Structure formats: structure tokens, C-alpha cells
Amino acid sequence: MALETSVIQNKLIENFGLKVSDFVQIHDIFTFEVTPESIVEVMQFLKDDATLRFNFLTDVCGVHYPDYEVNRQFAVVYHMHNWVDNVRIRIKCYLNAENPEIDTVSNLFLSANWQERETYDFYGIIFKGHPQLKRILNMDEMTSFPMRKEFPLEDGGRTDKDDRFFGRTTQNC
Amino acid sequence: MSDLLLPPEKRYANIINQRRNEDGSELSILNLGPTHPATHGIFQNILLMDGERIVDGEGTVGYIHRAFEKISENRPFYQITVLTDRMNYCSAPINNMGWWMTLEKALGVEVPKRVQYMRVIVMELARIADHIICNSVLGVDTGALTGFLYVFQFREKIYEIYEEICGARLTTNMGRIGGFERDWSPAVWSKLDKFLEEFPPIWTEFENLLTRNRIFMDRTINVGAISADKAISYGFTGPNLRAAGVDYDVRVMQPYSSYEDFDFNIPVGKSGDTYDRFCVRNQEVWESLSIIKQALAKMPEGPYHADVPDYYLPPKEDVYTTMESLIYHFKIVMGEVPVPLTEVYHPVEGGNGELGFYLITDGSRTPYRLHFRRPCFIYYQAFNEMVKGQMLSDAIATLSSLNVIAGELDA
Numbered sequence: 074m075a076l077e078t079s080v081i082q083n084k085l086i087e088n089f090g091l092k093v094s095d096f097v098q099i100h101d102i103f104t105f106e107v108t109p110e111s112i113v114e115v116m117q118f119l120k121d122d123a124t125l126r127f128n129f130l131t132d133v134c135g136v137h138y139p140d141y142e143v144n145r146q147f148a149v150v151y152h153m154h155n156w157v158d159n160v161r162i163r164i165k166c167y168l169n170a171e172n173p174e175i176d177t178v179s180n181l182f183l184s185a186n187w188q189e190r191e192t193y194d195f196y197g198i199i200f201k202g203h204p205q206l207k208r209i210l211n212m213d214e215m216t217s218f219p220m221r222k223e224f225p226l227e228d229g230g231r232t233d234k235d236d237r238f239f240g241r242t243t244q245n246c
Numbered sequence: 247m248s249d250l251l252l253p254p255e256k257r258y259a260n261i262i263n264q265r266r267n268e269d270g271s272e273l274s275i276l277n278l279g280p281t282h283p284a285t286h287g288i289f290q291n292i293l294l295m296d297g298e299r300i301v302d303g304e305g306t307v308g309y310i311h312r313a314f315e316k317i318s319e320n321r322p323f324y325q326i327t328v329l330t331d332r333m334n335y336c337s338a339p340i341n342n343m344g345w346w347m348t349l350e351k352a353l354g355v356e357v358p359k360r361v362q363y364m365r366v367i368v369m370e371l372a373r374i375a376d377h378i379i380c381n382s383v384l385g386v387d388t389g390a391l392t393g394f395l396y397v398f399q400f401r402e403k404i405y406e407i408y409e410e411i412c413g414a415r416l417t418t419n420m421g422r423i424g425g426f427e428r429d430w431s432p433a434v435w436s437k438l439d440k441f442l443e444e445f446p447p448i449w450t451e452f453e454n455l456l457t458r459n460r461i462f463m464d465r466t467i468n469v470g471a472i473s474a475d476k477a478i479s480y481g482f483t484g485p486n487l488r489a490a491g492v493d494y495d496v497r498v499m500q501p502y503s504s505y506e507d508f509d510f511n512i513p514v515g516k517s518g519d520t521y522d523r524f525c526v527r528n529q530e531v532w533e534s535l536s537i538i539k540q541a542l543a544k545m546p547e548g549p550y551h552a553d554v555p556d557y558y559l560p561p562k563e564d565v566y567t568t569m570e571s572l573i574y575h576f577k578i579v580m581g582e583v584p585v586p587l588t589e590v591y592h593p594v595e596g597g598n599g600e601l602g603f604y605l606i607t608d609g610s611r612t613p614y615r616l617h618f619r620r621p622c623f624i625y626y627q628a629f630n631e632m633v634k635g636q637m638l639s640d641a642i643a644t645l646s647s648l649n650v651i652a653g654e655l656d657a
Contacts, residue, residue, distance in 0.1 A: 100351060100590050129478060132591075132602055134617040150604070152591055152619075159499050163591065184481025187627045195315070210308035210656055219316055226313075226320045 076158035078103040104163040109175040127153040133188035135196035146170035177203040195220035287652025303630045311656040318616040322581020331417035334654040337372035337597035338418045344594035348603040352590045360548040361425040362504040363541045370534040375404045376597030377527040380649040387646040388465040410434040424558045425551025470632045470644025471519035481624040484599030489526045490518030496595040520647040581611040598649040622650045
């Protein structure tokens with residue numbers, strides 16, 4: 074018996090009420106939102122529940138939405154996979170722009186350790202309780218978080234390169 | 247201030263603090279890397295050693311980080327393929343095809359059956375090339391150079407096939423949205439046939455050289471083992487996970503590009519050690535060969551690309567003569583193609599695990615966000631735990647058998 078998305082949705086609403094919301098099917102992946110405070114308990118439940126059995130944390134990454142309202146400017150996106158019924162889900166947690174903080178899930182899945190470090194490295198999202206939250210791909214002296222949208226890809230003051238006629242402006246490159 | 251500027255004894259404070267054994271004997275620190283030949287890429291490992299035995303370690307990665315995700319947010323979709331080449335450069339076509347399939351999923355493009363089969367062929371060739379490198383280099387790291395030199399000529403043959411298909415060898419930049427840039431020439435088909443004929447006996451010889459070789463077995467059995475539960479928790483995928491006895495393979499779990507049409511086995515190991523990883527890869531090469539043969543036998547007739555003028559470049563001669571084609575050509579090259587507002591995650595079975603592309607679009611000419619799930623970034627974090635308590639030479643064999651590719655790890 075395949076695991077129906079309605080079962081996932083009902084189980085989550087039953088157990089977590091308003092902490093889970095915005096259930097939507099996007100292409101082949103069932104997506105929903107979880108409040109950042111409850112990510113650990115939701116993920117624990119998804120992992121341990123006898124019907125849900127989401128045993129594998131596929132991916133963790135951050136997204137920056139500078140145009141959204143201040144409480145939703147950062148997102149941490151988790152992809153989980155149930156290998157028994159072969160169902161994938163996507164969990165989104167929106168975070169506050171001034172204080173992007175969320176609990177670590179590295180106690181539940183060891184694979185989250187470096188992925189959370191990477192997310193911290195590029196977005197400055199703090200994972201509370203992480204065993205070793207420091208930069209991983211960038212050098213330690215760096216003071217900015219380069220995947221944030223305000224961080225330019227190239228030095229805006231460059232004069233050796235004029236890309237205006239190719240659709241690139243100082244804003245988008 | 248960063249600890250990079252501090253003297254080494256303060257820099258890795260957490261390792262240095264445990265410098266003495268319980269019995270008072272002294273431990274030493276060994277800096278393996280960043281560019282040690284045995285690390286196959288730029289990884290630094292600070293190891294705390296008790297004689298030849300590893301007590302603890304700390305890895306540093308990121309030496310060849312090239313900000314691919316940031317660059318992706320500033321380039322039209324078709325220009326991102328060249329970035330994917332440079333991730334797992336041992337099997338670049340898998341990355342290329344994975345990226346095209348991700349885009350096709352987002353754009354709703356259906357590709358013809360023939361294209362799907364052709365893609366399967368290049369992806370399986372890439373998998374063979376990837377496994378040739380990994381397994382033969384594992385031989386080198388345990389002292390057997392001959393096998394490496396012997397099978398490497400066949401990686402060259404695979405590269406010649408890539409060259410006939412797309413003109414490039416290592417970083418292939420192969421294909422387009424909807425298919426291939428040109429139909430395969432007769433040379434591709436004849437080189438494929440020649441490869442399928444000549445390679446199997448060589449691979450058998452390679453296997454005979456190492457599989458039951460007493461020295462090789464002593465060097466690899468029970469070295470760098472990981473249990474299935476630990477491997478799943480650490481996010482292992484691909485041959486490394488299958489060596490631990492879990493039969494997870496994206497090609498079967500979530501078939502893409504018509505993998506469901508082919509009959510193949512998923513080899514699994516038992517103990518998750520270096521030897522099992524080696525054997526699983528060896529076996530996978532045979533399965534890949536079988537898939538290629540089936541794809542060739544069943545190869546349907548049809549076009550080599552989907553009929554999607556919005557995304558697929560028109561023939562060059564039309565660009566010079568018809569207005570419509572000129573407009574499409576210009577728009578596609580400038581990246582001005584219609585893109586729906588959506589998000590997709592598309593996994594493919596890469597050479598070393600589940601390679602995933604998480605794409606968020608905002609309707610503009612560039613991705614809003616593109617995240618690469620790089621399998622070896624995720625499983626390399628288990629390395630320190632895997633080598634704890636082992637000899638230094640075991641750590642080298644373990645690293646080699648994990649098939650960690652620096653380009654993919656650092657993105």
C-alpha cells in the first residue's frame with residue numbers, strides 16, 4: 074500500500090495542529106510548512122511513526138527571500154524520503170530576517186551536520202544546538218554570507234567588463 | 247579573528263587537548279593533505295596518531311569551492327550545464343543529463359523515447375568511467391599500479407565516444423533541453439560496439455587481478471566499514487550505501503529517462519567495508535554494460551530532440567534564412583525562454599550516489615535558487631568516524647574507496 078499524501082497530512086495535523094500548514098503538491102513532491110520551533114519534533118515524528126517512516130534525510134538547504142515580509146525572509150528546506158513506500162516530502166521552515174535561528178536536526182540525522190554548516194556558511198542561519206557550527210566551504214575569516222541576495226556575484230566597480238548589452242546589469246551579476 | 251592565523255597547536259585545539267594517551271604515552275599529529283597525492287583532490291585531514299594508528303581526526307574541505315550555486319543564480323539555464331560538468335568530473339554526462347531532466351521537469355518538456363535511451367547509454371558509459379577510475383585507483387593506493395594503467399585505456403575509449411557525441415572529453419557540456427545537439431554519427435555507434443566488444447575481457451582480467459588477490463583482500467577487508475544504519479543516518483547513497491547492504495538505487499526507486507524499460511540487478515554488499523565497495527562497483531560495471539546493450543538493442547527510431555522551439559535551438563541554416571528561427575535563436579542564446587514559476591527536485595543516480603538538483607524558479611532568465619545535492623559532500627562527513635582506530639594506510643584505502651570527488655564536494 075502506497076503512502077497517500079492525505080495520510081501524511083492528516084497525521085501531521087492531528088498531532089501538531091497549527092504548527093504544520095500550507096500543504097501542497099508541487100510536481101512529484103508533497104510540500105508543507107512547519108514552524109521553526111517545532112521542526113525537531115515534527116521530524117522526529119515523521120521518522121519514528123510506524124506508518125510515515127521517513128527514514129532518510131535527503132537534503133537540507135537554505136533560501137533567501139529578501140522581498141518577503143520580515144518573518145519569512147529566510148527558509149530552510151528539508152527533503153525527506155520514505156524508502157519503504159518510496160515517498161518524498163519537502164518541509165519548509167520560514168525564519169525571521171533579523172534573527173534567523175532554528176533548532177538543529179543533526180541529532181536525528183547525522184547527515185544534517187555538514188549540510189547545516191553549509192547553510193550557516195552561506196546564509197548565516199544559526200542552527201541551535203549544532204555540535205560544531207562553523208564555516209565549511211568558505212574561509213573562516215569571511216564576515217559575510219555570500220548566498221544572500223544582497224551579496225553581489227561580482228565586484229560592482231569593475232570597469233574591464235561591460236555586459237549591459239547581454240542582459241546583465243550591475244544588479245543581476 | 248580566525249584560527250587560521252594562529253599557530254597550529256592552538257588552531258586545532260580540540261585535537262591537541264587530547265594529546266596524551268591514558269597510559270601517558272605521547273600522541274602525534276599528522277597533517278594529511280591538502281594536496282597529498284593519495285587524497286585524490288584537495289582535502290586536508292589533521293590526524294591524531296598513536297604510532298601508526300588513527301585516534302581522531304578533523305577534516306577541512308572547501309579548498310576548491312567555486313560558488314556554483316551563486317553563479318547559477320546569475321546565469322541563464324543553459325549556461326549552468328558547464329558548472330555541473332565541474333562537479334563530479336569523473337562522470338560529467340550524468341550531471342549534464344540530470345540537469346537537463348531537472349529543467350525539463352520544471353518546464354514540462356516531454357522528450358522522445360530515443361533521446362531517453364541515448365541518455366541512458368551516455369549515463370551508463372559515464373558510470374563505467376567513474377567506476378573504472380575509482381576501483382583502479384583503489385588498486386594504486388594499495389600498491390597495484392598495473393591494473394590502473396591497464397583499464398585506463400578504456401576510460402580513454404569512453405572519452406572518445408563522448409568526443410564523437412559532443413566534441414568534448416572530460417567536461418562534456420553535453421545535450422540541450424529536450425535532447426542532444428546533433429544526432430549521433432555512425433562513428434558513435436561503431437565506437438560503442440567496439441567498446442562493448444573489447445572492454446568486458448579486460449574488465450574480467452582486472453577483476454581477476456584484484457578480487458581474490460590475497461594482498462588486496464588483506465588491505466581492504468574490514469577496513470573502513472560502516473553499518474547500514476549508520477550509513478543511512480549519514481546520508482550515504484550510491485555504491486557506498488549498497489556495499490553496506492541497502493539496495494537503494496534512484497534508477498529503480500524513481501526511474502527517470504526510461505530506466506524502467508531495462509532489466510538489471512542492483513548489486514549489494516554486506517559489511518560496508520572497502521572490499522565490499524570495490525566489489526559492488528565491479529558488479530555495477532557489468533550491470534551498466536548490460537543496460538547499454540539492452541538500450542542499443544531496443545533503440546527506437548525517432549528524432550534526437552524534442553520538438554520544443556521555445557527551448558531547443560533551431561538548425562543553424564534556418565537561422566540565416568528565416569525570421570522565425572532567427573528570433574528563437576536569439577532569444578534562446580540570450581536566455582529569454584518562458585519559465586514557469588515552480589520548484590522541482592530531481593534526483594539521478596550519479597557515479598557515487600544520489601545527485602539531486604533542487605531548483606526554484608521565479609519566472610526570470612536565471613534560477614531563483616539552485617541547490618545541488620552532492621552525494622560525496624554528505625557522506626564524506628562519516629570519514630573520520632570510519633577511520634578511527636585504523637592504520638594510516640587503511641585511511642588512504644578507505645578514502646579512495648569512498649569515491650570522494652573534490653570538485654563535487656566543494657561545488
